[in-house]
Structures are given as C-alpha cells and as structure tokens.
Amino acid sequence: MSTHKPVIGITMGDAAGVGPEIILKSFEHDIVHDTSRSFVIGDAAILERAKNFTGSTKTINRIKHPSEAGFDKEAIDCLDLNLLPADLQIGEVSAAAGDAAFQYLSKAISLANNGDIDAICTAPLNKEALQKGGHMYPGHTEILADLTGTKDYSMMLSAPNLKVIHVTTHVGIIDAIRMINPERVLYVIQLAHDTLTKAGIQNPKIAVCGINPHAGENGLFGNGEEEEKIIPAVEQAIARGIDVQGPLPADTLFFRTVRGDFDIVVAMYHDQGHAPVKVLGLEAGVNITVGLPIIRTSVDHGTAFDIAGTGIADEQSLVEALRQAVELAPKK
Structure with a gap:
C-alpha cells in the first residue's frame, strides 16, 4: 500500500x-x-x-x-x-x-x-x-x-452499498427526457465502468434505470423512450464487454443494488438517482464529478x-x- x-x-x-x-x-x-x-x-x-x-x-x-x-x-x-x-x-x-x-x-x-x-x-x-x-x-x-x-462528465453519488451515476442532472424533468439519447447513455455506462475499474472493482456490475414506470413494460407506459433512448446504448455496452443490464424498473433496482446485486446504478435524471441515496442518510452521501x-x-x-x-x-x-x-x- x-x-x-x-x-x-x-x-x-x-x-x-x-x-x-x-x-x-x-x-x-x-x-x-x-x-x-x-x-x-x-x-x-x-x-x-x-x-x-x-x-x-x-x-x-x-x-x-x-x-x-x-x-x-x-x-x-x-x-x-x-x-x-x-x-x-x-x-x-x-x-x-x-x-x-x-x-x-x-x-x-x-x-x-x-x-x-x-x-x-x-x-x-x-x-x-x-x-x-x-x-x-x-x-x-x-x-x-x-x-x-x-464537455462530457457526470455526477456520481456514493453512499455505503450504493453508487449512482447520472445521465442528466440539473435540468427540469421534461428537458431531461428530451436530452437523454443512446450516445449519452452509452457514455455514462462506459464512464461508470472505467471509474469503478480504476477504483479496483474488476468487471463491475452495472444496472441501468428505465425512464418510465416499470421501465416502460414493453411499451405499456410512455412513448417508447426505453426502446429509443436506452436499449441501443445497453446493447452497444454489452458488445464492448461491459457487464450491464437494463433498462430496469427504478422502483426495485435501488433495493437490489443495496442488497449487492450491482456495483452501480445509471440513473436517468436528478431525483431518480438522488432520492435513494439521500434516504440512506445525508451524512453518508458523497458527490463525485467523474469525467x-x-x-x-x-x-x-x-x-x-x-x-x-x-x-x-x-x-x-x-x-x-x-x-x-x-x-x-x-x-x-
């Protein structure tokens, strides 16, 4: 050491x-x-x-x-x-x-x-x-x-047993959905992978949130945002050899991550990522700018x-x- x-x-x-x-x-x-x-x-x-x-x-x-x-x-x-x-x-x-x-x-x-x-x-x-x-x-x-x-960066929040990296942060929810695209999602997935690898986690397990309830549930909710904006990025990340899953429903994903199923969550917008971390305690969370x-x-x-x-x-x-x-x- x-x-x-x-x-x-x-x-x-x-x-x-x-x-x-x-x-x-x-x-x-x-x-x-x-x-x-x-x-x-x-x-x-x-x-x-x-x-x-x-x-x-x-x-x-x-x-x-x-x-x-x-x-x-x-x-x-x-x-x-x-x-x-x-x-x-x-x-x-x-x-x-x-x-x-x-x-x-x-x-x-x-x-x-x-x-x-x-x-x-x-x-x-x-x-x-x-x-x-x-x-x-x-x-x-x-x-x-x-x-x-x-030009390209992301906010990562870190608390005991939970790390979250954001595709968008300080913009309104309507603007956030508009700004999400496969290129940005892929960049943040890659950034999550590289950041954790440098920190000593080999082949980190990455989970990607959906945008809509139940991650759209195959088009039942929303207007195909998951299919248009997220799935192409996840497929490209997998092709690069990254261990990533998604889009997954945000309402259960953070519980699964705290349990140990994943090393980091890719959140689509500010409150989706911030709220679960802050539930764990304001004194425990750390904000890290990566990129x-x-x-x-x-x-x-x-x-x-x-x-x-x-x-x-x-x-x-x-x-x-x-x-x-x-x-x-x-x-x-």
Missing part, C-alpha cells in the same frame, strides 16, 4: 452556510491528518469566527500557496483569499458569499491544473447566492466542467442556512468526501 499522502484542497463553499463549521469539525478527525495533507481554500477570518460556535481550538494558519502549509495537527492551513468581511451575515443569501464561493473553486481548479494539489473537496455552495454573485451556473459540477474545458481531468469530491448536502452558526451541522459527509478524494487521487 502506498504511504503517499495526497494534497487535498478543501473549498469553503458558501461562507454564510455550514461549510466553515463542518470544515473545522472535520479537522478534528484523525483520518484527515493520517491519510492526507489537507488545507482550506477560503477566508481565514470566517474560519476564525466559526471557531466560536464549534469549540475548535485549532490555530488558523494563513498561507498564500500550498507549499507554505505546515499540515500540523494542531493547526488548519488556510489559503486566505480574504474576500469577505468577518461579520458576514450567517444563514442568508449573499451575492458576496456567492461570488467568493466561485473564487475559492476557481483557485482550487487552477492549483489542480498546475499540479499543486492532487484533488479538490468542496463544501456546499448556494445556487441562488452564486447567481446573485454574477456566476450563472446551476452548481459546482457545471463550474468545474466549464473551467476545465470538459473531469481532476479529482473532485463533495458533500452531498446543501448550505443548511437554517442551522448555520449553531455548531450542530454534521461533518460526516465531508469526512467521507475527503476519504474518497484520497482514494481517487492519483497515486505517486
């Missing part, structure tokens, strides 16, 4: 949300120090304030480049962009916080492209704040794709403005996201 500890840049996300406090709480876990060299990309003053409601006694070490980080167990290194006032209103949508969240991520992408960090782990941002800050993206995934020049030239993992929950600043936010999803960033980071 490699003893290399990858360098992970953790972006603060929306500073008015729970990001700063779950970051501080994550650094209390030995696994973060034992397996990685992690530091924060954000605002040091915001982290200092968050110590007041998390009880953290760590020193915030301001740095200008990852090479300056000490990775000391008693400190948290912060590449301080100094974009926000220390008294930023907690729990409210803010254009300034939305813009800052974008700048943190942009900086992380630049560092990853330059080889200064091995992976990015993101705390949550707020889509409304992001757009009020002048950045018209639906979320992290689309920013990452745009700033890395990636990018850099590794990016994230918590699978939002900014939780309603509890921001109370210190009760659960950091387990961020700890798990960091663990998976380490697992997926290039080995040196």
